[in-house]
Amino acid sequence: MGVHNVMEDVVRDTLMTYKNSMNLACDCERCLNDIMALALNDLPPRYVANSKFSPYIRAEHQADRQGATNIITVIAKSAAKVSSSPRCETYAQTKQHN
Template sequence: MEDVVRDTLLTYKKSMNLACSCDRCLDDIMALALNDLPPSYVVNNAYSPYVRAQHQADRQGATNIITIIAKSAAKVSGSPRCEAYAQTKQHN
C-alpha cells in the first residue's frame, strides 16, 4: 500500500496546492494517509505489481485513496512541521 500511496501522491501533488512539498512534508502526508487506509502487506516483492494493479483497477478504491491523500495533504499543508517551511516563513 505504501507504493500505491507514494505513486498517487507524486502523481497528484501539483494539483493539491501544497504549502510545502519537501520530503518531510510528503512523508507526513504519506504517514497520515497510510494510517487511514487498510493495510495491504506483501512478503514477496514479486507480488507488489499485483497489489498496485488491484488498486488501479478498482475505481472506487482508487478514488478513496486519492480522497484520503487529499485530506492528509490539507492537514499537513495547514501546519507543516518541516524546517524548509519554517525558514520560508521567517523570510516573509
C-alpha cells in the same frame, strides 16, 4: 525481503502524481512523508511476503475505481492537514523571509 506494505508504494506513487494539483504549502521530503504517514494510517495495509506479488496488488488498486478514488481522497485530506500546519524547517524559513 521480509514483508512489505504495498500500500506504501501505491500512496507514494499517487501522491507524486497529484502533488502539484494539491496546493501544498510545502513539498519538502518531511512534509511529503507526513502526508504519507497520515494517509497510510487511514488506509488498510496490503502486505506481501514476496515482491513478485506486489504488481498484482498495485494493479488491483488501479483497476478498482472506487478504491483509487478513496486513496486519492485520503491523500488529499492528509495533504490539507499537513499544509495547514507544516512541521518542517523549510516552511518555517520561508515564512520568516516573507
